[in-house]
Amino acid sequence: MTTTATPTLTPCTNCGGPSSDYCARCGERQPGHHDLSVAHFAHDVVHEFVHLDSKLFRTLRDIVIKPGFLTEEYFAGRKSRYIAPLRLFLTLFALQFLAFTFYQPAALYTVASMKKFDKAGALTKLIDRRAAKLHLTREETEQRIDERWHKNYSLLQLMNIAGVAVVLKVLHRKRYFAEHLVFAAHFLAFSYIVALVVDWPIYAIMGFQPGLLQRAVSAVTIGILLVYLFIAQRRFYSGGGGTTAIKTVALWGGRWAVGVLLMGGSLFTAMLMVR
Numbered sequence: 001m002t003t004t005a006t007p008t009l010t011p012c013t014n015c016g017g018p019s020s021d022y023c024a025r026c027g028e029r030q031p032g033h034h035d036l037s038v039a040h041f042a043h044d045v046v047h048e049f050v051h052l053d054s055k056l057f058r059t060l061r062d063i064v065i066k067p068g069f070l071t072e073e074y075f076a077g078r079k080s081r082y083i084a085p086l087r088l089f090l091t092l093f094a095l096q097f098l099a100f101t102f103y104q105p106a107a108l109y110t111v112a113s114m115k116k117f118d119k120a121g122a123l124t125k126l127i128d129r130r131a132a133k134l135h136l137t138r139e140e141t142e143q144r145i146d147e148r149w150h151k152n153y154s155l156l157q158l159m160n161i162a163g164v165a166v167v168l169k170v171l172h173r174k175r176y177f178a179e180h181l182v183f184a185a186h187f188l189a190f191s192y193i194v195a196l197v198v199d200w201p202i203y204a205i206m207g208f209q210p211g212l213l214q215r216a217v218s219a220v221t222i223g224i225l226l227v228y229l230f231i232a233q234r235r236f237y238s239g240g241g242g243t244t245a246i247k248t249v250a251l252w253g254g255r256w257a258v259g260v261l262l263m264g265g266s267l268f269t270a271m272l273m274v275r
Contacts, residue, residue, distance in 0.1 A: 012025065012026060055081065055082060055083060056083060058081060058082060059082045059083040059088060060193070062082070063088075063186060063189060063190055063193070064190065064193065066235075067190075067228045067229075067231040067232035067235060068183070068186075068231065068232035068233065068234070068235030068236040069235065070082055070085070070186050071085075071179070071182050071183045071186050071232070071236050072235065072236055074182050075179060075182070085182050085185035085186055085189070086161075086185055088185070088189045089157075089161065089185040089186075089188055089189045089192075090157065092189045092192035092193060092196075093157055093188075093189075093192055094154075095192070095196060096192040096195045096196050096200070097109065097150075097153075097154065099195075099196060099200050100195070100200065100203075101150065103204060105203065105204055105205075105206075105207045105208065106200055106204045106207070106208050107208060108203075108208060109146075109149070109150065109153065110142075110146050111123070111127065111142040111145050111146055111149070111267075112142065113208060114267065116208075116209065116210050117210055126271060127141055127142060127271070130145075130271055130274065134274070134275070141274065144274045145267075145270050145271055145274050146270075148269075148270035148273050148274050149266055149267050149270035151270075152266035152267075152270050152273075153262065153263065153266040153267075156262050156265075156266055159258075159262060160188060160258060160259070161181060161184045161185050161188060162181070162184075163254075163255075163258030163261075163262070164180075164184035164187065164188065164251075164254065164255050164258060165177060165180035165181045165183075165184045166180075166254075167250070167251055167254030167255065167258070168180035168183060168184060168251065170254075171247045171250060171251060172237050172247075175237065179236075183236060186232075187228070187229065187232060187255075190225075190228060191225055194221055194224055194225065195221070198217070198220065198221055198224070199217055199221055202217055203217070222252070225252065226248055226252055229248045229251055230244055230245060230248045233247060233248060233251075
């Protein structure tokens with residue numbers, strides 16, 4: 001009678017559970033002398049890059065061409081295939097924020113850009129009063145406000161997700177709030193992709209100025225996002241076409257209001273905080 005040797009179990013280096021080559025409890029691969037070889041190190045490096053690249057490609061592909069699909073996958077338990085919703089949201093926010101801040105022709109998140117929409121001159125008057133109080137020039141004051149505004153606005157981004165999720169909760173009351181948070185994170189991440197792919201190249205070439213071009217770009221962007229929201233809600237929340245269309249418009253209005261509050265609030269707070 002042939003007997004099969006039972007592998008010797010040793011405590012896992014990660015969790016302390018019984019393990020041989022891999023831990024039965026946490027799945028951690030146990031170290032060995034071969035881990036110190038250059039070939040093994042090179043294999044690990046290549047594996048990490050390929051794994052990250054495939055996960056990134058799969059996430060970006062599915063969030064663009066399958067509205068609502070990533071949220072479905074997340075709550076179906078298939079999470080490891082994709083970049084986590086919050087990480088995806090924060091990464092894409094950071095990319096579009098940098099793109100629309102530090103390249104001047106396309107700069108949006110600056111006091112100078114906001115003043116272009118201030119036909120009454122109220123913002124300019126507030127800045128001038130602040131500059132006089134601080135004994136600074138207008139340019140120096142605007143620079144300090146920009147720096148503080150960028151910090152404030154970046155720190156408030158989680159409230160962006162929460163605000164959109166609250167609107168979703170009003171529209172889809174029977175669903176859990178966590179579902180709305182993930183849906184909001186995915187939708188906002190997609191909106192940043194649209195801003196980077198559609199809006200930024202145009203403004204980078206033509207410059208960001210109020211007028212016909214800006215209104216046309218905004219109309220195209222809003223149209224894309226409305227269609228995306230409609231399809232995403234039909235997929236994840238279900239519901240009839242007419243009802244979903246109404247909820248899509250309401251959700252867009254709520255998202256716009258949240259965005260205005262965060263941008264305006266962070267700018268106004270920056271003006272008060274600047275020293």
